[in-house]
Amino acid sequence: MIGELLPASNFLSSIKSRAFFVFLRVGVASSLLMSAGLASHLLLESNREVISHAYEIRSIVSTFLRLDKPSFSGDAALLSRYRLQHNDDLKEGINYILVLDSEGRIVKSSRPAWNRLLIADPMLARSESDDSQFRAIRNCFIENTSNSAICFKNHIGFYLPFAGSFTLALPVKFILNDRGLRQDNHLVVINFDPSITSSGFATDLLLIALFSFVFLGLVFLALAFALYSRLAPVLRRFIDIDNLTGLLNRRACMDMGMRLLSHGEANQVPYVLGILDLDNFKAINDAYGHQCGDFVLQEAAAILRKSLYGNDDLLARLGGEEFFVIAQCSSAHGLIMMDRLRAAVEQQLIQWQGRQIKLTVSIGVVSSEHFGYNLNHLYAQADAALYRAKEMGRNRVCSSSSVQDNVLYNPWSPGKAWADSFSHHFEPGSESDS
Numbered sequence: 001m002i003g004e005l006l007p008a009s010n011f012l013s014s015i016k017s018r019a020f021f022v023f024l025r026v027g028v029a030s031s032l033l034m035s036a037g038l039a040s041h042l043l044l045e046s047n048r049e050v051i052s053h054a055y056e057i058r059s060i061v062s063t064f065l066r067l068d069k070p071s072f073s074g075d076a077a078l079l080s081r082y083r084l085q086h087n088d089d090l091k092e093g094i095n096y097i098l099v100l101d102s103e104g105r106i107v108k109s110s111r112p113a114w115n116r117l118l119i120a121d122p123m124l125a126r127s128e129s130d131d132s133q134f135r136a137i138r139n140c141f142i143e144n145t146s147n148s149a150i151c152f153k154n155h156i157g158f159y160l161p162f163a164g165s166f167t168l169a170l171p172v173k174f175i176l177n178d179r180g181l182r183q184d185n186h187l188v189v190i191n192f193d194p195s196i197t198s199s200g201f202a203t204d205l206l207l208i209a210l211f212s213f214v215f216l217g218l219v220f221l222a223l224a225f226a227l228y229s230r231l232a233p234v235l236r237r238f239i240d241i242d243n244l245t246g247l248l249n250r251r252a253c254m255d256m257g258m259r260l261l262s263h264g265e266a267n268q269v270p271y272v273l274g275i276l277d278l279d280n281f282k283a284i285n286d287a288y289g290h291q292c293g294d295f296v297l298q299e300a301a302a303i304l305r306k307s308l309y310g311n312d313d314l315l316a317r318l319g320g321e322e323f324f325v326i327a328q329c330s331s332a333h334g335l336i337m338m339d340r341l342r343a344a345v346e347q348q349l350i351q352w353q354g355r356q357i358k359l360t361v362s363i364g365v366v367s368s369e370h371f372g373y374n375l376n377h378l379y380a381q382a383d384a385a386l387y388r389a390k391e392m393g394r395n396r397v398c399s400s401s402s403v404q405d406n407v408l409y410n411p412w413s414p415g416k417a418w419a420d421s422f423s424h425h426f427e428p429g430s431e432s433d434s
């Protein structure tokens with residue numbers, strides 16, 4: 001069935017493919033934006049978590065060292081309490097804890113070897129201390145020896161999970177027994193290993209990216225399907241259909257004609273192509289006006305459509321008063337079909353504002369049996385046959401053949417299967433031959 005072989009036109013397919021790539025680009029960009037947004041939120045949460053840890057540690061340090069508490073050896077005493085509230089991995093996530101006095105000297109440390117050292121001591125210039133925040137704290141004490149009070153503030157920045165290390169510093173006031181039981185400003189410096197935030201960050205980031213692409217992919221896929229299912233019929237009608245007659249337009253019929261002929265060549269079946277031209281149509285326009293001419297074209301299209309076999313034949317308007325027919329049949333049957341179309345148009349009187357308009361049509365027809373399956377060549381031969389029909393007096397069907405035009409084509413070119421069936425029917429000794 002020809003109707004089953006009519007796919008969307010190349011232009012509609014082009015729109016479909018372009019729309020797909022547009023939605024793909026928008027979907028990828030949206031997924032990346034969504035992933036970036038969720039990743040930023042994850043970073044903010046990890047920073048809030050680190051800052052929360054720092055405040056808890058400062059609270060513990062303030063309590064632990066208040067009044068006559070003994071110095072702690074290493075980080076065991078401090079972190080043993082901290083681990084009661086958190087998992088054991090946090091112990092590995094804290095490189096060191098320092099308590100600085102107003103001179104920038106380390107009065108307490110989770111690393112005993114650093115006790116009594118100044119923050120500017122080269123011993124502290126280690127890779128785990130080589131982050132921008134720690135350097136800012138050290139430089140503050142070095143540059144403000146006479147007014148170190150400005151260094152006792154919150155030193156909190158934005159930390160990336162894959163940094164070498166990151167430092168937070170929070171001021172605290174407490175009474176140290178070895179300082180004469182007097183209240184003094186101190187700064188608690190906490191250096192974190194990035195593992196405290198990066199351990200699950202990569203996994204979370206991967207899950208975020210996967211979720212973003214899947215979620216937005218499904219959303220855009222559903223949106224694209226909804227838009228295409230609703231707009232494709234409208235677009236196809238707008239692109240492929242002649243708005244006056246409701247038939248396929250020239251571009252669509254040529255596109256589909258090539259597909260049908262390609263199908264015929266692949267399946268070894270013949271096709272007939274006809275060009276139909278309404279006779280003396282200009283006289284109708286001149287006598288009754290272009291509005292009448294449009295009505296006549298609509299009526300002619302309706303007559304031709306009723307005289308064809310539905311999905312078995314392709315009918316289109318080439319432009320002006322020309323129509324195009326392609327059907328899957330032999331050349332002999334094609335001539336009969338085209339003459340039936342001519343007679344149907346001739347017998348129908350068109351009523352226009354109380355007037356009866358008699359219409360006739362000239363037809364040029366050609367078959368793939370004689371000229372193969374090249375649409376351009378078939379069209380040129382059919383057009384030449386139409387020209388002869390006009391010269392011979394109009395209202396007639398003329399055909400082109402390899403014999404009359406002296407064109408060297410194998411008469412069995414439409415296909416071996418069709419030719420074999422014909423040859424077998426008339427081979428010597430068969431019933432038809434007797």
